[in-house]
Amino acid sequence: MEHLNYFSADYQITADSKIEAETIARNICIEQSVEMPPEVVPIHIQSSIAAIESIEFISEKRWRARIRFPKILVGSEPTQLLNVLYGNSSLQPGIKLLDAEGAYLNELLPGPSFGIPGIRKLLNIQGRALSCTALKPIGLTPGELAERAYKFSSGGIDIIKDDHGLANQTTADFRSRVISCVRAVRKGEQKSGKRTLYFPNITTSPSQTVKRYEEAVSLGADGVLVSPQLTGPETLCELSAIGSVPVMAHPAFSGSFLIHDAQGIAAPFYLGKLWRAFGADCVIYPNTRGRFTFGLDLCKEINRQCRAEMGDIHPSFPTPGGGINRESVSVWLNEYGKDTILLVGGSLYQHPDGLERAAQEFQHILESHGQ
Amino acid sequence: MEHLNYFSADYQITADSKIEAETIARNICIEQSVEMPPEVVPIHIQSSIAAIESIEFISEKRWRARIRFPKILVGSEPTQLLNVLYGNSSLQPGIKLLDAEGAYLNELLPGPSFGIPGIRKLLNIQGRALSCTALKPIGLTPGELAERAYKFSSGGIDIIKDDHGLANQTTADFRSRVISCVRAVRKGEQKSGKRTLYFPNITTSPSQTVKRYEEAVSLGADGVLVSPQLTGPETLCELSAIGSVPVMAHPAFSGSFLIHDAQGIAAPFYLGKLWRAFGADCVIYPNTRGRFTFGLDLCKEINRQCRAEMGDIHPSFPTPGGGINRESVSVWLNEYGKDTILLVGGSLYQHPDGLERAAQEFQHILESHGQ
Structure with missing residues (x-):
């Protein structure tokens, strides 16, 4: 049932190589979760760090990274969802938020009343x-x-x-x-x-x-x-x-x-x-x-x-x-x-x-x- | 005393020529004020339309346009100031908000309490x-x-x-x-x-x-x-x-x-x-x-x-x-x-x-x- 505790989001990364794209994706994982060097994150909460699920080639210099976030980073507040999805990453050129898992959005957010x-x-x-x-x-x-x-x-x-x-x-x-x-x-x-x-x-x-x-x-x-x-x-x-x-x-x-x-x-x-x-x-x-x-x-x-x-x-x-x-x-x-x-x-x-x-x-x- | 009813804001416009920059600046004036074709703005409120004060060359393809806004567009609400400064213009590539008149900001906004x-x-x-x-x-x-x-x-x-x-x-x-x-x-x-x-x-x-x-x-x-x-x-x-x-x-x-x-x-x-x-x-x-x-x-x-x-x-x-x-x-x-x-x-x-x-x-x- 582990999947119930996570949701995924997709980012477009602009990079010169897959290796560079992976580095950027890893940085997103850290920046958008614990926001500190991973080696000083206490061992018992290393699971708070977001993780790369996949990286796919889109087109020249463009990669699609799917990142898995622990839901606990967001809690129950929609504003914090925006922060987790694109808070500090908005300040980094070459990172575009493409999508997030619909089932999770449906779980967290109310949708229109009409x-x-x-x-x-x-x-x-x-x-x-x-x-x-x-x-x-x-x-x-x-x-x-x-x-x-x-x-x-x-x-x-x-x-x-x-x-x-x-x-x-x-x-x-x-x-x-x-x-x-x-x-x-x-x-x-x-x-x-x-x-x-x-x-x-x-x-x-x-x-x-x-x-x-x-x-x-x-x-x-x-x-x-x-x-x-x-x-x-x-x-x-x-x-x-x-x-x-x-x-x-x-x-x-x-x-x-x-x-x-x-x-x-x-x-x-x-x-x-x-x-x-x-x-x-x-x-x-x-x-x-x-x-x-x-x-x-x-x-x-x-x-x-x-x-x-x-x-x-x-x-x-x-x-x-x-x-x-x-x-x-x-x-x-x-x-x-x-x-x-x-x-x-x-x-x-x-x-x-x-x-x-x-x-x-x-x-x-x-x-x-x-x- | 007319100047008391207006404030100015500066935009950087990216354009191929001064003529194009002027067209874009004129569009900012309309988009960020009456948001309708100027010829159908009733004559008695034509003064609601923002106006170009100056356009200066900055560097290749870049121009600085100073636009004069009637304060009445904003009223007393800071959120509406953001809308007037960069509401719909945020959706137009090649328009960057550079500055707004300090005296007006000082008049409208509280500043820090500490x-x-x-x-x-x-x-x-x-x-x-x-x-x-x-x-x-x-x-x-x-x-x-x-x-x-x-x-x-x-x-x-x-x-x-x-x-x-x-x-x-x-x-x-x-x-x-x-x-x-x-x-x-x-x-x-x-x-x-x-x-x-x-x-x-x-x-x-x-x-x-x-x-x-x-x-x-x-x-x-x-x-x-x-x-x-x-x-x-x-x-x-x-x-x-x-x-x-x-x-x-x-x-x-x-x-x-x-x-x-x-x-x-x-x-x-x-x-x-x-x-x-x-x-x-x-x-x-x-x-x-x-x-x-x-x-x-x-x-x-x-x-x-x-x-x-x-x-x-x-x-x-x-x-x-x-x-x-x-x-x-x-x-x-x-x-x-x-x-x-x-x-x-x-x-x-x-x-x-x-x-x-x-x-x-x-x-x-x-x-x-x-x-």
Whole structure:
């Protein structure tokens, strides 16, 4: 039963030879466990040291090392899992975290409280992709933002989220904004005859984000938006544990982990598997061919990981955004299929006939594809 | 008085030409403020859009862009400052955050509650550098860790911190560990005849870290260790606002921001200026020539930024660590001068005559240099 006390994680190591890769892998084992020369680790706890399970050649100068960690290094705290997986190793060039054992993540982490099935149930929509847009920009008053929310809602959009930069600025403080926008969305629903969910941004100081979630729920919000890299990722676990409304995770401030080939954390693992396991009901990722540089294969893999089998953890709704145009909605529906939320922001604002019409057209494409 | 409503930040842009650099800088202005096509930003709030102040050539393919942000984008929340400085831009390769205006940071952020003068006062030590070591490894019981703490303390070391991997594992849960180690340190002080500060690691879930700080203080700890990148950086502000004991910040999980030339955040700014302004009394950074790859000039610049003039914000104690050997202590004293804490971990454990002797020798070198 020894395997029950360990979990494994995979790292990509950039090195000139297999011998060098082995040295680096051994250093990861020490750095990410006892963090001291192994010869001075007391004999009775030598088993605390992580161990290399395998090292495989990937391609020129690239090796994949599987490392076995005693679970006791982590204990029961998700934040310490991040530290064990990539704490000090983040400071070493040429070490990229690729993956960690799904069964262990499933054992330690809560996963989303709603996930794809829960969000579909809230909206009573099966069989088609969902639409999402963003309230923006910073600088507008609560009333002006609410007017935009009303138009999107009367156009029948499925989800309206705050722009991730709407925090608690004096132009539209959190409470006033949520009150106004909730009211506007409910009014818009009467015109559209369908449900629209409103997700205000609750990202604030690490200890206050949970309170802002509770405030959002008490004011009638249907979900929340949070940037886990700004609040600390374990916030997702805490919000999932409350479980009143779905949580949409935004990748702000996480890019430095995601955009390099030789270091950081593989985006499909971090956004698609880890944020999901931490508790994100929806995972926003920077879509390809927009204003970000993620490739198509990478985006499809993030999307896939959000929905792949993972024990009893719900699938998260993959939410590509960042430069999706109204005109390309069909393309992305074909690419990602129905279990995706398409986030279209700026392009709806550019519609010549206004936001309500833009939302109606967006919905029309989604509904046609779903049939 | 217009300048009072704005602050500036500097970015390094990697581009093939000045024209391309200007395009990227303009995109930063939009991405980090209104996040929508500027032509659809309502005319009455066009002033919300950030603006390019200057673009200067640095070296081949590198440009320095100074961007002016309306303070209203941030409001009063430090987490939103990080989002404005480097939220979505972190996802764009070739954009590195270099600096932000000190006067604004001083206006928004609390700085350390103790800083160098406060910690010197606690220890009643002027005119010399301080010693620090780490309790380790994970796997030991509270009693075993306390025995090590006793030896370091009787050897007269100035500060003992937990290893940053000691969280709340079953082998040594947080509460038992702090109780045992505080008692051991107080006992060791009786033998050494001098003060030793004990800083347990309080890094845990974002909303619980503040509570763990309060628990540590109530159990008699003299300071705390926290990894801001795991808890969310604004935790530093919250701990500084309590201000019962000093806070030592550890760079775990922040490496992906720090180790690349073309993206991320300049380490002297992030660790030396921003973490300091957020409230770190001591800033641990990976020293050069050890097992990390930071260069000497970079390390000296981090050290310098921790102590540079910054309005009424206290200087933080720069704390180089990560592979400093007993034998090289003098070298680093000459390099960094007296306002530095030298963190020596593994090398003390390797001393052939044990921890107490290792601590005595370490202290001896510091005291000789101080005279």
